[in-house]
Amino acid sequence: MIEHLVELRNRLLKSVLIILCVFGALFYFANDLYQFVSGPLRDLLPEGSHMIATEVASPFLAPFKLTLIVAIFAAMPFVLFQAWSFVAPGLYRHEKRIAVPILASSIVLFYAGMAFAYYVVFPLIFGFFTSTGPEGVEVMTDINAYLNFVLKLFFAFGITFEIPVATVLLVQIGVTSVQKLAAKRGYVIVGCFVVGMLLTPPDIFSQSMLALPMWLLFEVGILIARLLPKRSEEM
Numbered sequence: 468m469i470e471h472l473v474e475l476r477n478r479l480l481k482s483v484l485i486i487l488c489v490f491g492a493l494f495y496f497a498n499d500l501y502q503f504v505s506g507p508l509r510d511l512l513p514e515g516s517h518m519i520a521t522e523v524a525s526p527f528l529a530p531f532k533l534t535l536i537v538a539i540f541a542a543m544p545f546v547l548f549q550a551w552s553f554v555a556p557g558l559y560r561h562e563k564r565i566a567v568p569i570l571a572s573s574i575v576l577f578y579a580g581m582a583f584a585y586y587v588v589f590p591l592i593f594g595f596f597t598s599t600g601p602e603g604v605e606v607m608t609d610i611n612a613y614l615n616f617v618l619k620l621f622f623a624f625g626i627t628f629e630i631p632v633a634t635v636l637l638v639q640i641g642v643t644s645v646q647k648l649a650a651k652r653g654y655v656i657v658g659c660f661v662v663g664m665l666l667t668p669p670d671i672f673s674q675s676m677l678a679l680p681m682w683l684l685f686e687v688g689i690l691i692a693r694l695l696p697k698r699s700e701e702m
Contacts, residue, residue, distance in 0.1 A: 478549040485545050490538035497530035500537060505613060507589035511597045512606055521609045529610045536618065540581075544574055565639060565695065573632050576684075580628030581621045587676055588624065588666075589617070623666060627681055634688025635695065645692050648685075655685050 493500065505518060512518075520526050539546075547570060555563060597606050637643050648655075656678075663678035 475553060478553050482542070482546040482549050486538050486542045489542050490535055493534050493538055493541075494531075497534040501530040501533050501610070501614075504533060504585075504617060505610070507585065508593045508597075508608060508613060511590070511593045513597065516606050518610050518613065519607045520611070522611060525609070525611045529614050533614055540578075543577075547574065569632055569635065573629060576628040576632065577625040580624040580626070583628070583680065584617075584620050584624035588620065591676065592620075620666070624677075627662070627677075628684060630681060630684040631688035631691060634685060635692050638692040639695065645689055648689055648692075652685075656682050659685070 509518065520529075522528075551566070551570060555566075634648065638645055638648070659678040659681040660674055662681065663674035663676075666677060
């Protein structure tokens with residue numbers, strides 16, 4: 468037990484160290500990072516409008532917070548590798564063969580969800596918000612409020628894009644089966660549009676931009692789940 472605790476401590480320290488190293492390397496570009504993340508809103512602000520800071524420390528703390536979170540996201544493959552190295556010795560051979568692609572795909576899909584939010588969803592949302600304000604109201608978003616808003620969306624879309632991984636895991640651990648998931652396809656499609664309605668502006672185009680990828684990812688998860696048992700039998 469002591470040996471396991473020591474190994475866990477060492478791997479946690481390595482993870483924290485790499486995050487701090489990445490943060491240190493990125494901190495010089497903190498303002499540039501914020502400029503990039505705020506680009507989708509600034510590009511759509513009415514002429515003469517701009518972002519503001521309503522708190523004394525916001526001009527420093529908002530880029531600082533963003534840089535720290537970017538460092539965590541950037542170091543996530545290394546952090547997950549440390550977690551994998553800790554638990555791998557206790558897994559069976561067939562479990563390792565399944566876990567490795569699931570771990571890798573989880574990272575890729577999470578990044579893909581964030582990219583989808585930035586390049587597709589943000590322009591739609593901010594275009595809608597900046598064009599529907601009451602007459603005489605100038606749009607000047609606080610930089611800290613904007614950061615909190617987009618971080619929530621980044622996380623939400625990153626988790627949403629994990630649908631194939633969640634589908635495969637549910638089938639692999641025996642919680643459900645491919646046949647049961649396929650039979651509930653109609654409920655899943657409705658659920659995707661409900662989520663799209665909650666996370667995007669209230670128009671059918673924006674909702675579909677999120678709901679359709681979610682449904683397609685669900686279908687991909689079912690397809691992969693159909694193939695995995697056959698591969699397991701061959702092993």
